[in-house]
Amino acid sequence: MSWVSIIVLVVGAYGFKVFGVLGLGRVADGAAARVEPLTSLIPAALFAALIVVQTVAGDEALVLDARVVGVGVGAVAVWRRAPFVIVVVVAMTATALVRWQT
Amino acid sequence: MSGHRREGFFLAAATGIVGITFGVLADAAGLTLPQIIVMSALVFTGASQLAAVSVIGSGGSDAAAVGSALLLAARNALYGPVVARLLPASWVPRAASSQFVIDETTAMATMQDNETDAADAFWWTAIWLWALWNAGSMIGVWSGAVIGEPEVWGLDAAFPAAFVALLAPHLRHQPGRVAALGGAALAVATTPIMPAGVPLLVAALAVIPGWLVHRRDDTEVVT
Numbered sequence: 001m002s003w004v005s006i007i008v009l010v011v012g013a014y015g016f017k018v019f020g021v022l023g024l025g026r027v028a029d030g031a032a033a034r035v036e037p038l039t040s041l042i043p044a045a046l047f048a049a050l051i052v053v054q055t056v057a058g059d060e061a062l063v064l065d066a067r068v069v070g071v072g073v074g075a076v077a078v079w080r081r082a083p084f085v086i087v088v089v090v091a092m093t094a095t096a097l098v099r100w101q102t
Numbered sequence: 103m104s105g106h107r108r109e110g111f112f113l114a115a116a117t118g119i120v121g122i123t124f125g126v127l128a129d130a131a132g133l134t135l136p137q138i139i140v141m142s143a144l145v146f147t148g149a150s151q152l153a154a155v156s157v158i159g160s161g162g163s164d165a166a167a168v169g170s171a172l173l174l175a176a177r178n179a180l181y182g183p184v185v186a187r188l189l190p191a192s193w194v195p196r197a198a199s200s201q202f203v204i205d206e207t208t209a210m211a212t213m214q215d216n217e218t219d220a221a222d223a224f225w226w227t228a229i230w231l232w233a234l235w236n237a238g239s240m241i242g243v244w245s246g247a248v249i250g251e252p253e254v255w256g257l258d259a260a261f262p263a264a265f266v267a268l269l270a271p272h273l274r275h276q277p278g279r280v281a282a283l284g285g286a287a288l289a290v291a292t293t294p295i296m297p298a299g300v301p302l303l304v305a306a307l308a309v310i311p312g313w314l315v316h317r318r319d320d321t322e323v324v325t
Contacts, residue, residue: 001133001154005164009154010144012168013175014201017147020182021189021200028183037277037316039183041309043212044272045285046177047265049305050205052289053298054149054262061294067259074263078270084109088116091263095256 066102070095106219110210110227116264117148117206118234123252124151125242131159135243142239146232147204148261150174153298173299180306181208188221202228209268277316284308 028035055071056062074091082090121142128138133155145151150171157167181203188211189199202224211224242249252258272278285305292301 001131001137001158001167002164003137005168006137006140006145009150009168009171010140012172013145013147013150013178016172016175016177016179017182017200017203018197020179021186021203022197023182024179025182025186025189028186035183038309038313040212041277041281041312041316042180042184042306043208044269044278044281044312045305045308046180046302047205047209047269047272048282048285048308049289049302050149051262051265051269052286053293053301054258054265056290057293057298057301060297062290066256067262070256070259071262071266074259075266078267084112084116084264084267087267088112088119088260088263091259092119092256095259096254097256099254099256 066095066098069098104219104222106210106214106223107226109213110223111230113206113210113227113264113268114230114234116260117231118238119257119260120148120152121235121238122242122245122249123257124148124155125239125244126246126249126252127152127159127242128155128239129243129246131155133158138239138243139236142236143232145171145175146201146235147175147178148235149205149299170298173297174302176299177302177306178204180303181205184208185211185224188217188224202232204231205265206231206268209265213268213271276319277312280315281308281312284311 028039051071055067056064070091070093073094074087077087077090124142125138128141128151133141141151141154153174154167154171157170158164182200185203185208189203190196207224207227210227211220214220214223242252249255269282273282285308288305288308289301292304296304
């Protein structure tokens with residue numbers, strides 16, 4: 001990978017973040033009370049989508065593999081109110097075990 | 103150590119595990135050590151970095167790598183309005199703080215009950231995350247030979263499992279559940295037909311049904 005590409009990536013990634021805070025953040029501040037219910041739901045929508053994408057996304061396709069089992073076991077741990085570390089460890093262990101078995 | 107600080111540290115530690123994956127893949131893709139250090143320190147958004155080195159590792163062009171990484175980075179803009187009120191008001195520190203506006207810091211901040219804890223959780227998570235993400239990628243570079251394929255250790259399940267825990271508090275009220283369900287459904291529907299990163303932007307539209315439910319509930323309280 002060339003240095004130019006890396007610098008473009010650095011600038012671009014920061015550009016989105018700073019646009020969000022200074023640009024979109026300002027708009028949200030201006031309309032505070034009206035958009036607050038809307039912006040407060042962004043994490044719920046995005047985190048759910050992130051989980052789905054990281055669990056079943058392949059290369060522009062849905063793939064069901066060991067990750068599904070791991071994240072499922074992790075979700076049970078969350079439901080049982082397990083500490084955060086346990087959630088991550090059981091999910092990784094379950095995923096690794098399924099891969100080792102298959 | 104207060105609850106949110108402990109959780110922020112553990113979240114950063116889990117993200118450090120993902121950082122190891124990044125280090126292993128970046129090294130295998132042929133990036134130099136200075137390039138890997140610069141990426142983790144300055145790009146500082148995990149999914150984008152992983153996408154870039156995966157594209158390079160599978161023989162793709164630089165343009166394809168940067169393109170898919172930036173599509174994944176675009177979602178960070180959506181976190182701006184969520185956490186903007188927690189960041190310093192004056193222009194330069196505010197612009198500098200936005201470097202830390204990513205999935206993990208937004209998640210920890212929005213889990214808190216009040217603004218003071220939210221700001222503290224944001225910064226505590228940001229600092230540990232930055233430190234452990236960079237440490238993780240270094241460990242990955244140096245231990246690639248020992249680790250081999252990160253998948254064998256289930257490292258790719260660490261991030262989604264961590265976010266199940268981070269999503270949970272947002273599911274306590276009906277609008278949050280509607281937005282989450284909608285976001286997940288949109289991601290499933292669009293992943294097979296759109297390049298990585300775009301499904302996350304489409305999923306953000308799920309705030310609209312969530313908001314409609316919120317409004318309906320509000321109206322019911324009033325009448």
